[in-house]
Amino acid sequence: MITPDALKPAAPDTEAEAAGLPGPVHLMAQLVRSFGQLSLLTNVWTGVLFMLAVFVGNWQTGVFGLLGAVVSTATAYALGVDRGTIDLGTQGFSGCLTGIALYIFLGPQPSTYLLTIGGAVVCVLAVSALTTLLAPWRLPVLTSPFCVVVGVVLVAASAFTRIWPGGSPAALPIAATPGIEYTWTDLWHGFFANVSQVGLSAHWYVGAIMLVGLFIGGIRYGLAAVVGSAVAVLLSWALGAPPGAVATGVYGYNGVLVAIALGTLFLARAVTTALYTVVGVAVATVLTAALNAYFAPFGGRTLSWPFIVTTWLFLAAATTFPRIRRTT
Incomplete structure (x- = not known):
């Protein structure tokens, strides 16, 4: 999650906006920004396209995402x-992600609606708690509230018969099989799916819509996503990751988020920052595979932990490097 202080140069004048917009329109802007914050941006039109992309991928996913955003926003009020x-949408977006994730992993059953509502409420508490805990190290919360809440729910789900949909909500690590060849389709699908997986969708066309939203938010953000996705795809291919997993964005979405966070939001513009960010993308890509293997045996999910851990690591390390300057 991006805090208001971290985004002061680029953040909208929300006080003026609140004074100039009717109540329902102002509330809609808050909810739309909750979707835009999936990419760490506050731009309303980015949020509109991200919301559109989620509904295009699956309308039920969009409904659960919107439900989570509404509940978290209401709880914050x-x-x-x-x-x-x-x-800025920073209170609603963890609830939004929670609703999307719980629908995807548990299905559209009555208990999922209740868990989405409860999880969205807890997300607001987790945002405040984690903000306080991380403040001494000047580290942003990012998507950690969502990861904590959804991670706990998914691990606990198998203990409750009215929640568990049957089968495991967490796939086993995808083992690489020698001799399987990539196709061009695997690579370009993977490029866009890396962006769509930011919203937990594997559809390449969802990623294309989201990428347009990022460029509308700012050319730097769009270019960062392009570079992050390309580096993740090329590294996955070079290391021999399973083509099917690469094509659905399994290995690349964390790299996209790292590229946006380090390359545009938290570090000052410089050639050294660009190189530092590329290294961060590579680390997040490999860490994704490692955490897939770590979480699978007990029914956990990697979610966006590789992005969180990598960003925290690189921001903490940046304070000791004279040629890497933090902006916050």
């Missing part, structure tokens, strides 16, 4: 959370 963070 009820608890008196700073209005600036609500306006």
Whole structure:
């Protein structure tokens, strides 16, 4: 999650916006930004395209994402959370991701609606708690509230017969099989799917819509996503990752998020920053495979932990490197 202070140069003037927009329109802008924050951006039109992309991929996924965003936003209002963070979508986006993830992994059953509502409420608490815990190290919360809440729910799900849909919600690690050849389709599908997996979708056309949204948010953000996705695809291919997994964005979405976070938001522009970011993308790509193997035996999910861990590691390390400057 991006805090208001971290985004002051690029953030909208939410106080003026709140004063100038009717209540329902202002609320819709908050919810739309909750979708845009899946890519760490606050631009309303980025949010519109991300919301559109999620509904295009699967309308039920969009409904659960919207439900999570509404509940988290309402909870933040009820608890008196700073209005600036609500306006930026940073209170709603963890709930949005939680709703999407729970629908994908548990299905559209009654318990999933209840878990989405409860999870979205807990996300607001987790955002505040993690913000406080990470403040001494000047580390952003990012998507960690979503990962904590959904991770706990999925691990616990098998203990409850009215939640468990049958089968495992967590796939086993995908083992590489020697001799399987890549096709051009695997690579270009993977390039766009790396972006779509930011919203937990494997559809390449969803990623194409989201990429347009990133460029609307700012050329730098779009270019960062392009570079992050390309590096992840090429590295996965070079290391011999399973073509099917690469084509569906399994290995690349964390690299896209790392590229946006390090390359555009938290580090100052410089050639050294660009190189540092590329290394971060590579680390996140390999770490994704490692965490897939780590979480699978007990029914966990990798989610966006590789992005979180890599970004925290590289931001903490940056304070000791004179040629890498943090902007926050």
